[in-house]
Amino acid sequence: MRWHRLNAIARKEVIQIRRDIRSLLLIVAMPLLLMVAFGYGVSFDIKHIPVFVYDREGSQQSQDLLKHFQASEYFRVVQSVTSYSEVVEALDAGWCRVAVVIPSDFSEKLKTAEPVGVQALVDATDNNTANVSVGYSEAVIQSYNRKLQLEWLQSHGQITLQPAVSVDARTWFNEDLESTANIVPGVVAIVMAVIGSFLTSLTIAREWERGTMEQLVSTPVTPLEVMIGKLVPYFVIGLFDTALCAGIGIWWFHVPFRGQWSVFVFSSTLFLTVVLSLGYLISVVAKSQLAASQAALIATFLPAFLLSGFIYPIDQMPAVIQLITHLIPARYFMTISRDVFLKGTSIDLIFDELLALAIFAFLLTFLATRAFHKKLS
Amino acid sequence: MPVRIRAMLIKEFIQVFRDKRSRFLLFGPPVIQMLVFGYAATLEIRHVPTAIIDFDNSQASRDLISRFAASPYFDVRARLNDRRQAGDLIDRGEVIIALQINSGFAQNLYKGQLAHLQAIVDSSNSNSALIAVGYVNQIANRFSENYKTERVQRTAPLMLAQLPRVVLERRPWYNTDLDSQWFFVPGVIGNLVLVMVVTLTAFAVVREREIGTLEQIMVTPIGRWEFILGKTVPFFLIGLLDTVFISLVGTLWFGVPFRGSIGVLALGAVLFILCMLGIGLFISTISATQQQAMVSGFFFTMPAIVFSGFGTPISSMPEVFQWFTYLDPLRYFLDVLRGVYLKGIGLDVLWPQMAAMGVFGFVMLTISVVRFQKSLD
Numbered sequence: 105m106r107w108h109r110l111n112a113i114a115r116k117e118v119i120q121i122r123r124d125i126r127s128l129l130l131i132v133a134m135p136l137l138l139m140v141a142f143g144y145g146v147s148f149d150i151k152h153i154p155v156f157v158y159d160r161e162g163s164q165q166s167q168d169l170l171k172h173f174q175a176s177e178y179f180r181v182v183q184s185v186t187s188y189s190e191v192v193e194a195l196d197a198g199w200c201r202v203a204v205v206i207p208s209d210f211s212e213k214l215k216t217a218e219p220v221g222v223q224a225l226v227d228a229t230d231n232n233t234a235n236v237s238v239g240y241s242e243a244v245i246q247s248y249n250r251k252l253q254l255e256w257l258q259s260h261g262q263i264t265l266q267p268a269v270s271v272d273a274r275t276w277f278n279e280d281l282e283s284t285a286n287i288v289p290g291v292v293a294i295v296m297a298v299i300g301s302f303l304t305s306l307t308i309a310r311e312w313e314r315g316t317m318e319q320l321v322s323t324p325v326t327p328l329e330v331m332i333g334k335l336v337p338y339f340v341i342g343l344f345d346t347a348l349c350a351g352i353g354i355w356w357f358h359v360p361f362r363g364q365w366s367v368f369v370f371s372s373t374l375f376l377t378v379v380l381s382l383g384y385l386i387s388v389v390a391k392s393q394l395a396a397s398q399a400a401l402i403a404t405f406l407p408a409f410l411l412s413g414f415i416y417p418i419d420q421m422p423a424v425i426q427l428i429t430h431l432i433p434a435r436y437f438m439t440i441s442r443d444v445f446l447k448g449t450s451i452d453l454i455f456d457e458l459l460a461l462a463i464f465a466f467l468l469t470f471l472a473t474r475a476f477h478k479k480l481s
Numbered sequence: 482m483p484v485r486i487r488a489m490l491i492k493e494f495i496q497v498f499r500d501k502r503s504r505f506l507l508f509g510p511p512v513i514q515m516l517v518f519g520y521a522a523t524l525e526i527r528h529v530p531t532a533i534i535d536f537d538n539s540q541a542s543r544d545l546i547s548r549f550a551a552s553p554y555f556d557v558r559a560r561l562n563d564r565r566q567a568g569d570l571i572d573r574g575e576v577i578i579a580l581q582i583n584s585g586f587a588q589n590l591y592k593g594q595l596a597h598l599q600a601i602v603d604s605s606n607s608n609s610a611l612i613a614v615g616y617v618n619q620i621a622n623r624f625s626e627n628y629k630t631e632r633v634q635r636t637a638p639l640m641l642a643q644l645p646r647v648v649l650e651r652r653p654w655y656n657t658d659l660d661s662q663w664f665f666v667p668g669v670i671g672n673l674v675l676v677m678v679v680t681l682t683a684f685a686v687v688r689e690r691e692i693g694t695l696e697q698i699m700v701t702p703i704g705r706w707e708f709i710l711g712k713t714v715p716f717f718l719i720g721l722l723d724t725v726f727i728s729l730v731g732t733l734w735f736g737v738p739f740r741g742s743i744g745v746l747a748l749g750a751v752l753f754i755l756c757m758l759g760i761g762l763f764i765s766t767i768s769a770t771q772q773q774a775m776v777s778g779f780f781f782t783m784p785a786i787v788f789s790g791f792g793t794p795i796s797s798m799p800e801v802f803q804w805f806t807y808l809d810p811l812r813y814f815l816d817v818l819r820g821v822y823l824k825g826i827g828l829d830v831l832w833p834q835m836a837a838m839g840v841f842g843f844v845m846l847t848i849s850v851v852r853f854q855k856s857l858d
Binding site for chain 2: 169195232392410422
């Protein structure tokens with residue numbers, strides 16, 4: 105490997121990047137876009153679920169129960185309707201996610217101590233939200249029951265003691281259960297995967313498509329020099345974007361950073377090397393830019409988004425898919441990023457993940473240079 | 482059909498279907514993505530690894546713990562008698578939740594006071610933590626209810642029969658088993674069509690510009706309109722074909738029910754694809770190279786997917802962003818997809834969504850065509 109040849113390739117690539125100022129600006133702005141989209145668009149704190157109520161009795165007691173729903177911050181009672189068909193219409197059209205139906209013999213049954221069924225009709229197209237809504241409805245009903253029974257027991261001069269278990273939840277690492285604290289360290293990984301795949305996947309494919317590859321090949325540069333020279337500028341951009349991401353996360357979204365910067369920088373560098381060489385490998389193998397961009401999307405962005413544990417927990421996936429996730433570099437960096445941000449984990453606890461990334465980096469570099477050789481001959 | 486349009490169309494189709502690789506590009510990536518999404522995307526939480534610390538060791542505390550052990554949501558992995566050990570397990574990620582019962586638990590219950598159950602939760606994944614804490618609360622609540630009932634039964638069995646009680650009857654509609662595949666699969670169809678049509682259209686035009694064949698076409702007698710039609714009709718058809726193809730995978734492979742009418746879905750797909758053609762053309766008018774097209778496309782597709790309500794409900798987003806979602810055509814198409822698939826609703830409910838997509842498509846296509854004609858000058 106010769107320094108001046110490597111330098112020449114890198115300079116050529118820098119000039120090419122600089123010529124296309126708009127792409128460069130967009131790439132630099134990418135962390136902003138992803139941070140805003142995921143920071144604000146992905147929220148698991150399900151609140152203000154729109155509710156329709158259909159009170160078939162309209163007594164004081166039934167209204168009292170509905171007040172419990174109104175008082176909950178999880179529900180937003182949008183409208184009160186007077187027929188069942190309106191309930192169906194509202195659920196069909198998506199005006200509400202939950203419809204509470206109180207039977208016409210509500211207070212009657214309460215008096216005679218028959219259990220009264222209050223229906224919660226839930227739009228379960230979104231199963232997760234439905235599940236959470238049912239849980240919250242259950243809690244509302246239970247608090248109503250407690251109040252009702254306490255009053256009843258008191259009025260009959262019975263036990264007024266209320267034995268109950270109270271759950272004191274201490275949430276570690278992300279005390280306020282903020283989605284953003286969970287999402288932001290993940291977005292860092294996503295941004296790097298996107299930069300790696302989107303940018304580098306086109307560098308070689310472009311040369312083939314435009315016919316400038318022959319010119320490059322006729323020079324004395326070696327495949328490794330081409331690779332390193334072409335990747336260095338993107339590497340710098342990637343590092344810059346990573347820093348920008350971390351900055352936005354810490355100062356705008358107030359996500360705590362509890363680990364050591366050195367650990368974060370070191371692991372970012374390693375992960376960036378992996379995604380860049382993967383993008384490069386795709387670029388060498390693919391024939392056209394379109395093919396390269398599609399392949400990059402499938403090989404890096406999609407797994408980083410879906411199979412890394414970013415949003416969907418890995419331990420809940422089918423066993424086969426769980427095995428596949430071990431082949432996804434983003435999975436390891438996702439763990440590292442979250443651990444370093446939220447747990448402040450030291451380097452010895454993430455040693456396995458770092459080792460996995462190092463193996464990936466080595467393998468991909470090897471494969472990419474070999475593929476390049478093959479392609480030339 | 483005019484001869485020139487036909488010639489243009491034939492050229493485009495030849496280009497798209499030319500070799501094995503480009504044919505694969507049309508159907509391979511969508512199917513792969515569909516399969517990965519279908520299996521990996523689940524927000525359900527089951528078998529949460531749990532550690533138990535029971536300092537009370539009474540009948541009551543053991544009863545409570547056995548409820549956790551029996552629940553499908555928790556997997557009791559360790560029974561400890563030291564709190565530090567639990568902290569250690571959480572740090573290393575071996576358990577997500579540690580439940581601690583202090584001594585005096587049974588006594589407090591007996592005296593009718595609050596008995597505390599401490600839950601230490603690793604909340605670095607806020608969604609899982611939130612759901613897990615919800616389940617802890619549910620189990621603890623049921624336990625207290627039972628305890629209370631049993632006590633009343635012992636002290637005043639006649640009273641129990643007279644105690645008023647409200648029961649929640651849960652009725653999940655449309656997706657009775659709360660199956661997350663039923664939720665995600667129709668959504669993925671929308672995502673995939675969006676990404677496919679936008680990138681294919683944008684790339685097709687920009688490639689001609691980048692390679693320099695655009696000038697060659699412009700010197701032929703092919704008019705601008707013929708060129709535009711030639712560049713959009715194939716992708717319109719491919720978009721439709723992809724919709725059919727992916728929908729078949731969704732229905733036949735994942736077994737998602739199709740309850741509505743094919744006609745309504747087809748109308749929605751046509752309108753949505755028109756919107757995406759407009760976006761794709763627009764991107765091609767502002768891009769000189771394929772790299773620019775790819776990056777600009779990403780700036781549209783990413784927010785469009787995140788803010789469509791694809792993964793998390795729109796009602797949980799900050800209000801400003803909720804307004805923003807009205808500008809997102811995917812939002813409407815997802816309503817159509819989920820409405821037709823799961824709810825089985827028709828145009829009488831879905832007409833506002835159709836109208837919104839119609840307006841968006843018309844405006845976007847007009848702007849793009851006007852800009853496109855200018856860019857050809």
